[in-house]
Amino acid sequence: MNAQVLNSSKTRLLDAALTVIRTQGYAATTVDDICHAAGVTKGSFFHHFKSKDELALAAADHFSQMADGIFSNAPYQAASDPAQRVLGYIDFRAAMLARQIPEYTCLLGTMVQEAYMTHPAIREACDRHISAHAGEVAKDIAEAKRLYAPKAKWSPESLAFYTQAVLQGAFILAKAKQDSKVAAESVAHLRDHIETLLTPTTKTK
Template sequence: MPNRSFRPAPQSARDRLLEAGVKLIRRQGYAATSVGELCAEAGVTKGAFFHHFESKEALGAELARYWSNSTSGFFTDAPFRQIADPLERILGYLDLRIALIGGPTESFSCVAGTMIQESFRSSEPIRAACRDSILGNADLFVEDFTEAVASYGVDADPKGLSLHMQVVIQGAFILAKTQDSDERAVAMARESLLHLKRYLTLLFGKETAR
């Protein structure tokens, strides 16, 4: 998802630091990002940093929550939410996800997904915050899958399908980072989500031109 396209421009020093975290951690990872770099990117002093965050770890945990709040709001208000058919609604979400994949690889990657890979053993606060962010995104679609399962008479677990969708999305971002060009990264990530759409279409027996 592009940086700041779905969030208002940051006004406070705290929000500028969080936006700096989104940009730098997507580009170079959590461990490689220093407090000094965050301050320089945000245009604030280290004193301002430590006024708002006790440590870099504290910023990392808050960053996962900040990311989750902004992305969940974006998807909750997106046009696909107005689609009546529950499966088409889910496929509409995936269409939006595919449309958001483009440009530099770091511009469509997940902040929480990036941090959890580095910090799942070294930082409990970051691990917990990233867990809540990633699984919280999956939870947004449990009701949609529940409706789809009932509507199409499919023997499937809505919670499991929601989690599987998130697994494919996060996995697509990881695989994209293995590529040696942004063009190949974009193609790989998009194809992964297209396969997910095909799987869901077959699972629910939906005839669709998608």
């Protein structure tokens, strides 16, 4: 089997993991499920990964690289005003809610909810990637804070993590209710709150 075919089968397994785990959860997902979704044999799976846990670690990296590409090329990145980039980021996340639930929910959040006590390596990988994404959001928040809320006591890092907390919580509610409307409403409240924090005429906190 040549390198191109091997790389193709590995990518198919990783892409399948993103879909299957976000659809039915990490614990309920089996190697057979992923192989079936990827259209590869179990022999091919075990050529690339020793276990489902090893696949999960690779899938976390794969998901994060995919997300990095999407967000780094998103339209809001072109805004010159950092506050508009922050609000544009939230609008971009809100627009994703028009998709099916498994298509917009976070693989990292899905896995860490189940694995944080039982699979330390998976928890650490999810934490690393979620924190890295929040760190990118914090860069624009920090620039906007310097311009519009320099005396505010909150930190850009804490506000960036707050955005992720609301988004992950919104995903959980959407799953629970099987309806994206509740998630969209939560994200709208998030936008209103951050817009208030970054509006110069409002009282800083």
